[in-house]
Amino acid sequence: MTSIPSLIGVVIVSFLLTRVLPGDTATYFAGPAATPKALEEVRKQLGLDKPLPEQFLRYVADLTHGDLGNSLTTGQTVVGDITSRLPASAELTLIGLLLALLIAVPLGILAAVRQGSWIDHLCRVVATAGVSLPVFFTGLLLVYVFYFLLGWSPAPLGRLDIFFSEPPRITGFLLVDSIIARDWEVLRAALSQLILPALTLAVFSLAPIARITRASMLTALSSDFVRTARASGLKPITVTMTYAFRNAMLPVITTLGMVFSFLLGANVLVEKVFAWPGIGSYAVEALIASDFAPVQGFVLAMAILYVILNLAIDLLYGVIDPRVRVTT
Amino acid sequence: MVAIPLLDISDLTVEFGTRRGIVRAVEKVDFTVAKGETVGIVGESGSGKSVTSYAVMRILDRAGRIADGSITFSGIDIRSADEAYMRDLRGREISMIFQNPRAALNPIRKVGRQLEDVLLRHVQAVPSNAKEKAIDLLNQVRISRPEERYHAYPFELSGGMCQRIVFALALACRPQLLIADEPTTGLDATTQKAVMDLVVELTRARGMSTILITHDLGLAAAYCDKVIVMERGKVVETAPSGSIFKDPQHPYTRKLMRATPRPGITLRDLLPATDEEPPASSVVVMDGKPLLSVRDLVKEYPRQGAGATLASLFGKKAADAAPFRAVGGISFDVMRGESVGLVGESGCGKSTTSMMIMRLLDPTSGSIQFNGVDIGGLAAKSFAAHPMRPKIQMVFQDPTDSLNPRYTAARAISDPILRMGGGQSAAQVRARCEELARLVGLPGDLLDRFPHQLSGGQKARVGIARAIALDPDLVVLDEPTAALDVSVQAIVLNLLQELKERLSMSYLFVSHDLHVVHLLCDRVIVMRNGAIVEQGSADRVLSHPEHEYTRELLAAVPTPPV
Known part of the structure; x- marks a missing residue:
């Protein structure tokens, strides 16, 4: 409930920002050869001749009907564009994050348990390398090695090889849809397309997760209740996982939420490199074309996603930490 | 016939690798624990008493290692036992309870x-x-x-x-051996007694041996068969508890004994004996008008916070019970130049009361008259700018946590001067700082140090200097010595007494330690569940308590037999 004011703020700011940006939509669409009269015509058609407050009111009125306007570049409604492209981005980001978790969390735990050992140093090197390599570079490097040199992965051309037909769309997640359709060939094909971009994102998001896991594990391991557990003779695995890690998970989850939300928007470059039909590349293209409606729609979709994500994290907190359930 | 001891420690030396080289935390410690025996290890912080017990369990930090000596537990050489074997031992044969x-x-x-x-x-x-x-x-x-x-x-x-x-x-x-590391520090006197009695009863019934690690001589005397006194990693004295308090041999033991607050002594008696005559205490002029006058003070808290939305998501019903009364209509006065002790167990409302007097909390109802001005009705936020604000100051419980780690001692002391002392030049502020440092006995060259470079006692002095920087009329002392070792506590208490006489301040001393209150305070207020159960002169209340609860509190405090 508390997020409603911030959503209203996002609507206002995204509207104003797109108007302030340089570039005139009408000029862009009328083409270079347009006469001033034609320009005026286009402007009128788009409603750009009206004063700003009126434009805003019309925008808000449309919003309340769930209408985000039409994209001038694709000719489709923004709602339609986003719903068809969002699953592609979400699937990519989720799998990337999952990969990052599978690598970073064990790495962070081991680094904390064996502080100062080679694995601790490895953790530091991986984390530093992960953040310092730009995603497009990692992406290109992976494509070069696994597609060009080794030929293990298919050409980086979107979500599915053109020889396969998409499974019936149910969730929009290709992996899930192909499992529902029991089409294992397509599942394999979709996976093989997904693995490289997901890995690229994973390398990028590894660093913060590994760092936080290590740091919060170190705090948990030096706490009094871990000392009690050790003094009771509990097995090292119980001490590390049941006692230390479950307590160390809370900051990890917080970081996870942050990483997820900025990955969603920031994977534009990965989408570009792998020709991925996600919403990041959609928004950038619209922005370059001074196509306001999709940009506003994108910002709003991100804000809503962020709110949902935070709610999910709060609920997860309550599951893990009994104290949260009471003190709120 | 000499029975084989359950635990035999000989020549134990424990070292810690630190950035400044190797530090010996425990040096050549020898002692035994017989089956069924309760042994007390007594010492101040840094004496190595906890490290010794961690070495027995082999749960030292990564940096620590047993450098020399042997630990034998029922025939097992602990030092050379492998880790898996030790894990079986921990919890099953030797177990530990913690602070x-x-x-x-x-x-x-x-x-x-x-x-x-x-x-x-x-x-x-x-x-x-x-x-x-x-x-x-x-x-x-x-x-x-x-x-x-x-x-x-x-x-x-x-x-x-x-x-x-x-x-x-x-x-x-x-298990056969229980190690209790300061098991009751931080607990109330009555809870402490209940827990300790339970420990003794259950361990005796099972024929277990116990090592009780404590800084409290009274506790050791009350519950141990044998007492080991440690100072800076070494054992200085070992004796049956019956004799050690009657006839302490080592000077350090004697110093500890002296510094422990107990009935029937004066503050001066806490300090090591000197030939110096104590300064004649000037008679404080009490003009009969109260400096602080609290009437029907009430603080209520709603049972459930306003943001109950998430709780209701989990199926918890918002309680609509009556609000919780932390302080339920109390009235008392503090005269000019008087020190009043506010005692009671945790949760009795004494801290809430002191917070309301400091105007950090808004009272629900009632009045607080200070110097004839009603400050109770002012909003807590606006009180910071009130002319009366500099006249009430506070000394906090934890001398470390109440100092900004990035401020030097001088900066910390001058903080109230800079905020409320009017525009003074840097040189004036510095001069005042040095004067205050002299007053509280803080060497001038320590003024430019940061809190982590000062000892506990020095930090306490900084906290006190900060509180008296603006010549307050009333100082609220919230357990100012609870985190200090007894010998440091003795010095700080004497300092507080001396300052009070010199600067004619009033104290409101919040504490759960009845002996300390007895030493420092003229008058005592005993609180329970937000209400005052008894008040009167310190001598009267603590020697001849009228209320059942006061008697209970007094009985729960262990005293060393002197």
Whole structure:
């Protein structure tokens, strides 16, 4: 409930920002050869001749009907564009994050348990390398090695090889849809397309997760209740996982939420490199074309996603930490 | 016939690798613990008493190692035993209870499950009967409604209850040796007594040996057969507890004995004997008008916070019970130049009262008259700019946490001068700082140090200098010596007394230590459940208490037999 004011703020700011940006939509669409009269015509058609407050009111009125306007570049409604492209981005980001978790969390735990050992140093090197390599570079490097040199992965051309037909769309997640359709060939094909971009994102998001896991594990391991557990003779695995890690998970989850939300928007470059039909590349293209409606729609979709994500994290907190359930 | 001791420690030396090289925390320590014996290890912080016990369990930090000597536990050489064997030993043969029981329990695991973890680990139970055994353990440590408490999380239990749970963990496998590391520090006197009596009763019944690590001589005297006194990593004296307090041999033991507050002495007696005549205490002029006058002060808290939305998501119903009364209509006066002790157990409302007087909290109703001005009605936020604000100052419980770690001592002391002392030049402020440092006995060259470079006693002096920087009329002292060693406490208490006489201030001294209150205060107010149960002159209340509760409090404080 508390997020409603911030959503209203996002609507206002995204509207104003797109108007302030340089570039005139009408000029862009009328083409270079347009006469001033034609320009005026286009402007009128788009409603750009009206004063700003009126434009805003019309925008808000449309919003309340769930209408985000039409994209001038694709000719489709923004709602339609986003719903068809969002699953592609979400699937990519989720799998990337999952990969990052599978690598970073064990790495962070081991680094904390064996502080100062080679694995601790490895953790530091991986984390530093992960953040310092730009995603497009990692992406290109992976494509070069696994597609060009080794030929293990298919050409980086979107979500599915053109020889396969998409499974019936149910969730929009290709992996899930192909499992529902029991089409294992397509599942394999979709996976093989997904693995490289997901890995690229994973390398990028590894660093913060590994760092936080290590740091919060170190705090948990030096706490009094871990000392009690050790003094009771509990097995090292119980001490590390049941006692230390479950307590160390809370900051990890917080970081996870942050990483997820900025990955969603920031994977534009990965989408570009792998020709991925996600919403990041959609928004950038619209922005370059001074196509306001999709940009506003994108910002709003991100804000809503962020709110949902935070709610999910709060609920997860309550599951893990009994104290949260009471003190709120 | 000489019985073979259960635990035999000889020439034990423990070293810690630090950035500044190797530090010897424990040096050539020798002692034995016989079967069924209770041994007390007494010393101030840094004496190596805890490190010794960690070495016995082999749970030293990564940096620490046993450098020399031997530890033999019922014929087993602890130093050379392999780690897997030690894990079997821990919890089953030797177990430990800790200071700060709430932190010693996993905060997000049900206490019953934590008991089961230990039971299952040492094959004292199988999954099918683990719950039953855990509840049985809770029963043994006298936790009422054990079936319900099995499902409780540590934060839902009181400190004393948590310590019983930790104790149940330690007892789970019927070990032969129990190490209790400051088990009751931070607990109220009556809770302390209840927990200690339980420990002694259950360990005796099982024929267990106990090592009780404490800084409290009274506690050691009351519960131990033998007392070992440690100073800076070395054992300075070992003697049966009956004789050690009557006839202490080592000067350090004598110093500790002297510094321990006890009935029937004056503040001066706490300090080492000197030939110097104590300064003649000037008679304080009390003009009969109260400096602080509190009338019908009430503080209520709503039972449930406003943001109950998430709680209701989890199916918890918002309680619409009557608000919780932390302080329920109390009235008292503090005269000019008088020091008044506010005592009671945790949760009795004494801290809430002091916070309201400091105007950090808004009272629900009632009045606070200070210097004839009603400050109770002002909003807590606006009081910071009130002309009366500099006249009330506070000294906090934890001398470390109440100093900004990035401020030097001089900056900390000058903080109130810079904020409320009017525009003074840097040189004036510095001069005032140095004067204050002299007043509280802080060497001038320490003024430019940061808190982590100062000792506990020095930090306490900085806190006091800061409080008196603006010549306040009233200083609220919130357990100012609770975190200090007894010998430092003795010095700080004397300093406070001396300052009060020199600067003619009034003190409101919040404490749970009745002996300390007796030494420092003219008058005592005893609080319980937000109400005053008894008040009167310190001598009268603490020697001839009228109220049952005051008697109970007094009886719970262990005193060294002198």
